[in-house]
Amino acid sequence: MTAITPEITQAQSPPPVLKQSHRGEKIGSAIFLAPAVAFLLLTSVYPLIYSLWLSFHSWNMTIPNSQPVWIGTRNYERLWDDPDFWNSVQVTLIFVLVAVTVEFIFGMGLALLATSRIRAMGWIRTIMLFPLMLAPVVAGVLWRTLFQSSYGVINWAIGLVGIPAQEWLGSPSQALPAVIAVEVWQNLPVVTFILAAGIQSLPLDLYKAAQVDGASSWQIFRRITLPLLKPVILVLLLLRIMDAFKVFDIVFTMTYGGPGQTTELMSMLIYKTGFKFFQVGQASAMSWVFLVAIFIISLFFIWRLDKE
Amino acid sequence: MSATTMTPVRPAPGTPNYHRRKQIGAILLYLLTIAIMIVIAFPMYWLITTSFKVPADATANPPVIIPTRFTLDNYVNAFKTAGVSRAFVNSIVVALASTFFTTILGSMAAYALAKSYLSYAIRRGLMIWILVTRIFPPVTTAIPYYVIVRNLHLGDTHTALIITYVAYGLPFVIWLMLGFFQDMPPEIEKAAIVDGCSFWQRFRRVILPLALPGLAVTSIFAFIYSWNELLYASMLTSFNAKTIPVVVSGFISDQFLRWGEMTAIGTLMVIPVLIFAAGAQRYLVRGLTFGAVKG
Numbered sequence: 141m142t143a144i145t146p147e148i149t150q151a152q153s154p155p156p157v158l159k160q161s162h163r164g165e166k167i168g169s170a171i172f173l174a175p176a177v178a179f180l181l182l183t184s185v186y187p188l189i190y191s192l193w194l195s196f197h198s199w200n201m202t203i204p205n206s207q208p209v210w211i212g213t214r215n216y217e218r219l220w221d222d223p224d225f226w227n228s229v230q231v232t233l234i235f236v237l238v239a240v241t242v243e244f245i246f247g248m249g250l251a252l253l254a255t256s257r258i259r260a261m262g263w264i265r266t267i268m269l270f271p272l273m274l275a276p277v278v279a280g281v282l283w284r285t286l287f288q289s290s291y292g293v294i295n296w297a298i299g300l301v302g303i304p305a306q307e308w309l310g311s312p313s314q315a316l317p318a319v320i321a322v323e324v325w326q327n328l329p330v331v332t333f334i335l336a337a338g339i340q341s342l343p344l345d346l347y348k349a350a351q352v353d354g355a356s357s358w359q360i361f362r363r364i365t366l367p368l369l370k371p372v373i374l375v376l377l378l379l380r381i382m383d384a385f386k387v388f389d390i391v392f393t394m395t396y397g398g399p400g401q402t403t404e405l406m407s408m409l410i411y412k413t414g415f416k417f418f419q420v421g422q423a424s425a426m427s428w429v430f431l432v433a434i435f436i437i438s439l440f441f442i443w444r445l446d447k448e
Numbered sequence: 449m450s451a452t453t454m455t456p457v458r459p460a461p462g463t464p465n466y467h468r469r470k471q472i473g474a475i476l477l478y479l480l481t482i483a484i485m486i487v488i489a490f491p492m493y494w495l496i497t498t499s500f501k502v503p504a505d506a507t508a509n510p511p512v513i514i515p516t517r518f519t520l521d522n523y524v525n526a527f528k529t530a531g532v533s534r535a536f537v538n539s540i541v542v543a544l545a546s547t548f549f550t551t552i553l554g555s556m557a558a559y560a561l562a563k564s565y566l567s568y569a570i571r572r573g574l575m576i577w578i579l580v581t582r583i584f585p586p587v588t589t590a591i592p593y594y595v596i597v598r599n600l601h602l603g604d605t606h607t608a609l610i611i612t613y614v615a616y617g618l619p620f621v622i623w624l625m626l627g628f629f630q631d632m633p634p635e636i637e638k639a640a641i642v643d644g645c646s647f648w649q650r651f652r653r654v655i656l657p658l659a660l661p662g663l664a665v666t667s668i669f670a671f672i673y674s675w676n677e678l679l680y681a682s683m684l685t686s687f688n689a690k691t692i693p694v695v696v697s698g699f700i701s702d703q704f705l706r707w708g709e710m711t712a713i714g715t716l717m718v719i720p721v722l723i724f725a726a727g728a729q730r731y732l733v734r735g736l737t738f739g740a741v742k743g
Contacts, residue, residue: 162565168647169560176557176618177574183593183615184581190592201595246484253481267485270492273721275676277693278714281700282491285707291509293494325488330736386585389678393697407587414591415683427588438583 188431195424202418215425225426227401228409231316235405236384239323243380244373246324247331252361254332255339268329276326280393283322284309287394312402315395319403322390327383331376338372339365371448378441385434406430495718499523499711506707522708523716529709531687532695536716539691542606543674546613551667553614554621555659559651561622562629563637575626582619586679594683604688609681613674620673621666624735628662629655665731668724675720692717 195215197208219225250268254261271279286293287308295305309315342365350360366373388407391397397404397412404412410430414423498506502519505512527533561571593612602608632655640654656663678693685694692713699710728735 165563165565165647169563169565172556172560172647172651173566173574176553176622179553179615179618180578180581183611184584184589187589187592187596188584190596191589194592194595250481250484253477264481264485267489269725270489273718273725274492274495274714275678275693275696275717275721277676277678277696278495278717279491281696281710282495282714284700286491286494291507291511293490293511293513296510325491328488333736382583386587388585388587389693389697392678393700407585410587411590411679415594420591420595423591427591431584431588434583434585435580 191424191427194421195428197421199420200418201420208421211421215421216429218422219425219429224401224404224409228404228406231402231404232385232406234316235320235323235387236381239320239327239384240377240380242320242324243328243331244377246328247335250328250332251335251339252365254336268332271326272329274326276389277393279322279326280390283318283325283390284394287318309395310399312399315399315403319391319394322394323384323387326390327380331380334372334376335369338369338376342368371445374441374445374448378438378445381441382434382438385430492718495711495714499708499715501708503708506711522712525706526709526712526716531690532713535690535692535695538606538685538689539675539693542609542613542689542691543671545606546610546617546674547667547671549610549614550617550621550670551663554618554666554670555625555656555663556651557618558622558625559629559655562626575623578619578622582623586616590679590683593680597684603684604686606689608684609689609691612680612684613670613677616677617670617673621670624666624669625659625662628659628666632658662731665728665735668728669735671724672721675717 194208196210196212198211198215199208200206250264254264274282289295289305289307289310292308294308299305306314308318346364346368347360350364355363386407387405388411391403391405391408392411395403397408406426410423410426413419413426497515499522500518500520501512501515502517502521505515505517560566561575597603597608602611636654636658637650640650645654676693677691678697681691682694682697685691696710696713696717699706699713
C-alpha cells in the first residue's frame with residue numbers, strides 16, 4: 141500500500157513532551173474522527189448491508205405497503221441464466237479495458253511530449269483542462285448532438301475528407317466505440333497530467349548518463365522511464381479502472397444503454413432494473429456481484445503495489 | 449566525386465540530411481499534437497458558441513463553425529423555462545452546504561489520522577476502509593439508499609442531497625488533507641504543544657490556518673463533485689430540490705428543439721468550475737489522483 145497510502149509509519153511515536161497528556165490526545169483524536177466515521181457508517185456501510193439483505197428478497201417497491209419477501213438465493217440463480225446480465229458484463233469489460241488502454245497510450249504520448257522540449261506547453265495544459273471542466277452530463281448531451289447522424293458536426297467533418305455519414309449512436313456496432321471515445325476524451329487529461337507529473341519527478345542524472353552512453357529515445361523510455369514510473373502507473377491504472385467501472389452519466393445521456401443493449405454498462409443495467417422495472421431484489425443482487433468483482437480486481441492492483 | 453564527400457546510408461548527426469529528417473519528424477509531431485488539441489478543445493468551443501447562436505445557425509446543416517450572428521435569447525429563454533432558476537439555486541445551496549460540511553468533517557478526521565496518537569492498527573484499518581468506500585460505484589448503493597431516504601420522508605429535499613454528497617466527498621477530503629497535514633513540519637505541532645495548546649486549539653489556531661491552501665483546493669474538488677453529480681440527484685429529487693444536472697439530462701427528450709437553451713445552461717454550469725479550476729491548477733494532479741501522487 142506504500143504508494144497509494146500517505147505514509148503512516150509505526151516509527152512516528154508521539155513527541156516526548158506529550159507523555160503526561162497522552163490520554164487527552166487520544167480522546168481528542170477520537171472526537172475528531174467520530175463524526176466522519178459515523179457518517180460513513182450510516183451512508184455507505186448501512187446501505188451496503190441493507191442491499192445484501194434486499195438481494196435475498198423479492199420486492200416491487202412501487203406497490204404501496206408491499207413488503208420484501210424472502211426468496212433465498214433465487215435472485216443470484218436467476219442472474220446466472222440472465223442473458224441481459226451477461227451482455228452487460230461483456231459490454232462493461234470491453235468498455236473499461238478499451239477506454240483505459242487507449243487513455244493510457246495517448247496519455248503517455250502526450251505526457252512525454254509535454255515533458256520534452258515542446259514549446260506552447262502552457263497552451264496544451266490550458267486546453268487539456270477543458271474536458272475536465274465540463275460536467276459529465278453536459279459532455280454526454282453535447283457529444284450526443286455532435287454524433288447526431290443528419291447534421292452532427294462529426295459527420296460533417298468526416299464528409300470533408302470523403303467519408304460517408306455514419307449512424308454512430310444509432311448503430312449497434314458504432315455506439316459503444318462512440319461512448320468509449322467520449323470517456324477517453326473526458327479522462328485523457330487526467331492521465332496525461334498524472335503521467336507528466338510522474339515523469340517530471342524522475343531523477344535527471346539517470347537521463348544524462350543514458351545520453352552520454354548513446355542510448356536512443358526508445359531505449360531511454362523502455363529502460364529508464366517505464367520501470368521508474370511503474371508505481372505511478374499502477375496507481376493511475378487502479379484509479380482509472382475503478383472510475384471507468386463507475387461511468388454512468390455519459391451512457392445515461394448519450395444512449396441510455398441502446399441501441400438494443402449494445403452500450404448497457406453494468407451501472408446502467410442496475411439503474412434500469414431498480415428504477416425502471418422496480419425489481420429491487422434483482423438489482424441488489426447485481427450490485428453485489430458487481431461489487432465483489434470490482435473488489436477482487438482492486439485487490440489485485442493493491443497487491444501488485446504492495447510488491448513494488 | 450571523391451570518396452570523402454560520400455554520405456553514409458544512414459544520415460549521421462551533423463549532416464544536413466540528418467537535420468532535415470529530424471525537422472520532418474518534429475513537424476509531424478506538432479501537427480498531430482495540434483490535431484489532438486483541436487479535438488480536445490472543440491466541444492467546449494461548440495458549447496459556448498452555440499449558446500450565443502441564433503436558432504437557424506444552431507441546427508444548420510452544414511454546421512456553422514464560426515458564427516457571425518449572436519444573440520442572448522438562449523439565456524433569456526433558459527431562465528424563462530419553469531424550474532431552471534430554482535434548479536440553479538438548489539445546485540448552489542446543495543453544493544456549498546455539502547462542500548462546507550465535507551471539508552470541516554473531513555479535515556478533522558484527517559488531522560486525527562495524520563497524528564499518531566491512535567494506534568497504528570486503528571489508523572491503518574480506518575484508512576483502508578475509507579479507501580474501499582471510494583472504490584465502490586455509486587450505483588451499487590443507489591437502491592437501498594433510495595429506499596432509506598424514502599422511509600425517512602427526505603425525498604426531494606436539500607437535506608437528502610447534502611447528506612449524500614458529504615458521504616461521497618468525505619473519503620476524498622480525508623485522503624487529500626492527510627497528505628497536506630503530513631507535509632507539515634512536526635516542529636510546528638511541537639511548539640504549539642510546548643505553549644500549552646490543547647488538541648482542539650492546536651487544530652483550530654495553528655494547523656488549520658497553515659493548511660488553508662490545501663483546504664481551499666480540497667473544497668474545490670468537493671464543490672465540483674456536488675455541482676456535477678447526476679445519478680443521486682436524479683434519483684432523490686423530483687421537483688423542489690431538482691439540481692442543474694438533472695435539468696440538463698432532461699433536455700435529451702426534446703434536445704433538438706431546445707438546443708440553444710441547453711447549451712446556455714451548460715455554459716453557465718462551467719463558470720464556477722472555471723473560476724475554481726484556474727485557482728487550483730497547481731494542485732490539480734494531487735486532487736485527481738486522490739492524493740497518491742504529489743503534483
